[in-house]
Each structure stands twice: as structure tokens, then as C-alpha cells.
Amino acid sequence: MSQMTNAGGTTRKRRQIVTKKSAPYIFLFPMIVLFAVFMIYPIIHSFLLSFQDFSEGVYTFCGIQNYVTLLKDPIFWKSLKNTFIYLIVQVPVMVVLSLLFGVLVEQAFLKCRAGFRIGIFLPSVTALVAYAIVFKLLFNTDFGLVNHMLQALGFSGVDWLNTVWGARMAIIIAITWRWTGYNTIIVIAGLKNIPTELYESADIDGASFWQKFLYITIPMVKSILLFVSITSTIGTLQLFDESFILTGGGPNNATITIGHYLYDTGFTYYKFGYAAALSYALVIIIGILSIIQFKATKGGEE
Numbered sequence: 001m002s003q004m005t006n007a008g009g010t011t012r013k014r015r016q017i018v019t020k021k022s023a024p025y026i027f028l029f030p031m032i033v034l035f036a037v038f039m040i041y042p043i044i045h046s047f048l049l050s051f052q053d054f055s056e057g058v059y060t061f062c063g064i065q066n067y068v069t070l071l072k073d074p075i076f077w078k079s080l081k082n083t084f085i086y087l088i089v090q091v092p093v094m095v096v097l098s099l100l101f102g103v104l105v106e107q108a109f110l111k112c113r114a115g116f117r118i119g120i121f122l123p124s125v126t127a128l129v130a131y132a133i134v135f136k137l138l139f140n141t142d143f144g145l146v147n148h149m150l151q152a153l154g155f156s157g158v159d160w161l162n163t164v165w166g167a168r169m170a171i172i173i174a175i176t177w178r179w180t181g182y183n184t185i186i187v188i189a190g191l192k193n194i195p196t197e198l199y200e201s202a203d204i205d206g207a208s209f210w211q212k213f214l215y216i217t218i219p220m221v222k223s224i225l226l227f228v229s230i231t232s233t234i235g236t237l238q239l240f241d242e243s244f245i246l247t248g249g250g251p252n253n254a255t256i257t258i259g260h261y262l263y264d265t266g267f268t269y270y271k272f273g274y275a276a277a278l279s280y281a282l283v284i285i286i287g288i289l290s291i292i293q294f295k296a297t298k299g300g301e302e
Contacts, residue, residue, distance in 0.1 A: 050276035059273070066277035076278065078253050079261040080285075082168070082243075086257070087236045090172045095229055097180045102187035103217060117185065124182035132245035135174040136161070139246075164254040167247045171255055174242050179235065183228045190224030191217070230290050237286050258282050 053062040070076055105116050123131070138145050139160035147157035160166040194217065202212045218225075240259035243249055249256030249264075256264075258278065266275030 046276045052273045083257045091232045098183035101184045120181040128241040139170045167255045171242045190221040194220045
């Protein structure tokens with residue numbers, strides 16, 4: 001009888017152990033299903049789709065033809081060039097501004113710092129479409145506020161959205177305005193982790209503000225700046241709304257981005273196989289640039 005009782009107790013303990021081990025997976029199961037359906041399946045399906053061509057209502061396997069077409073596509077190369085122009089100009093400017101704003105907001109003499117943080121961060125929570133429309137009005141050639149201010153200062157107005165470099169600069173200014181605040185908040189979080197003893201020691205040694213900035217602040221937030229640079233690079237390579245709404249990709253595809261061209265290919269011309277190939281080309285480019293940035297900065301470490 002005692003043996004049966006012991007066996008029953010052992011069985012219950014085993015069940016309890018199995019239940020405790022499986023409980024986390026039971027709670028995670030709904031999320032795993034959602035992740036598989038809305039993330040893993042689309043990734044696999046789009047990869048397979050990049051090797052297919054839609055013709056006469058039927059998808060047919062075409063091998064690497066979509067990728068061969070991509071390499072010969074002048075609009076793809078133009079969109080890639082435009083995207084890299086935005087990347088090369090806008091990302092360094094935004095990272096530098098984020099660092100400067102972060103340092104300034106954290107200065108002890110500044111009052112109402114919380115208000116300044118909110119003001120800097122607000123643009124990043126503005127709806128993409130809404131802010132793009134606002135900037136389209138601001139840069140309007142005839143009645144835009146930007147040209148009105150330029151003329152008030154004695155300069156001639158600029159045809160921002162209808163000239164190649166005018167339209168590109170309008171997009172660069174717009175995305176810099178929107179995302180600088182978001183990156184500034186990340187930089188501020190990194191600045192708060194710098195030990196105050198380092199600055200106190202520097203003050204005792206008679207270091208100036210710029211010496212402390214160059215030899216303490218920047219080295220201590222190097223990993224944060226790397227993170228901001230990589231995420232900003234990825235975001236710029238995926239740029240779509242500004243090109244689509246501000247300029248429509250014009251004039252003559254001078255501002256079209258890879259994301260914009262991908263959208264037009266899939267949802268305007270219904271070439272979903274080719275659009276999928278474009279998306280994977282973009283993935284490869286993002287991966288290569290991220291690795292280069294990581295290696296160039298040694299992962300944010302000395």
C-alpha cells in the first residue's frame with residue numbers, strides 16, 4: 001500500500017515538473033503562431049516568389065531571371081543611387097545633430113529639460129503621411145512658407161519639388177526633421193550612463209567643454225552612436241513615404257527610392273515576382289552596409 005502511495009506521489013511530482021516546464025511554451029504558443037504566420041511565412045513565400053514570373057494569370061518558375069533583369073534595370077540603379085545620396089548626406093548629419101542635441105539638453109544650466117526632450121521627440125511620433133503632406137506644402141514653389149521666408153530675406157525662391165537637387169534636399173530636410181528627435185532620445189539614454197566622476201575629474205584637471213566632449217562623451221557613447229547609425233541606415237534604405245508623397249519619385253525618377261520603386265513594381269505594375277527580387281536585393285544591401293559599419297567601428301568598442 002505504501003509503495004502504491006509512493007508511486008502515485010512520484011507520478012504527481014513528474015506531472016507537476018512537466019507542467020512547469022511546458023507552461024512557458026503554452027503561453028508563448030499564440031505568439032509563436034502569429035510570428036510564423038505573419039513573419040516567417042511571408043519571408044519564405046516572398047523568397048520563392050522572387051524566382052517566379054506572373055504571366056497570363058499564372059505564376060511560373062523563371063529561375064534567376066528576375067535577378068538578372070534587376071542588374072540590367074536602369075530605374076533600379078537610379079533608385080539605388082538616390083537612396084545612397086540620402087544615406088550619405090542625411091545619416092551623418094542626423095547622428096551629429098542627435099549627439100549635439102543630446103549633450104545640450106543634458107547641460108545642468110538648462111531649465112525645463114523635460115519640455116525640451118518632449119519638443120525634440122514630438123516629430124518622430126507624427127504620422128508619416130501627415131508630416132510628408134505638411135512638408136509638401138512648406139516647399140511649394142508658389143505659396144510655400146520656405147520660399148516666402150527666403151524671399152523675405154532677399155533671396156530668390158527655389159523650385160524645390162520640381163528640380164533634381166531641390167527635390168532631393170527637400171526629402172533630406174524632411175527625414176532629418178522627423179528622425180533626429182528619435183535618435184536624440186536614444187543618445188540621451190546613453191549619456192545618462194556616463195559616470196559623473198569622469199567629468200568631475202576632468203573639471204579638476206581644467207578640461208574645457210570641448211575637451212570633455214571629445215575625450216569623454218564621444219568615446220563613452222560610441223556603441224550608442226553605432227546603434228543609431230545602423231538603425232538610421234536601415235531606415236533610410238527603406239525610405240518610401242517621403243519619396244511617394246513629396247515628389248512622387250520625380251522629376252524623372254530623380255528622387256525615387258528603392259522602397260518606392262519596389263512598391264510601384266508590385267502594386268502598380270503587378271510584377272510581384274520582380275518586386276520580391278527587389279526586396280531581397282535590398283535585404284542584401286542592408287546586411288552588407290550593417291556589417292561594414294560594425295566592422296569599421298569595431299562594434300562600438302575600442
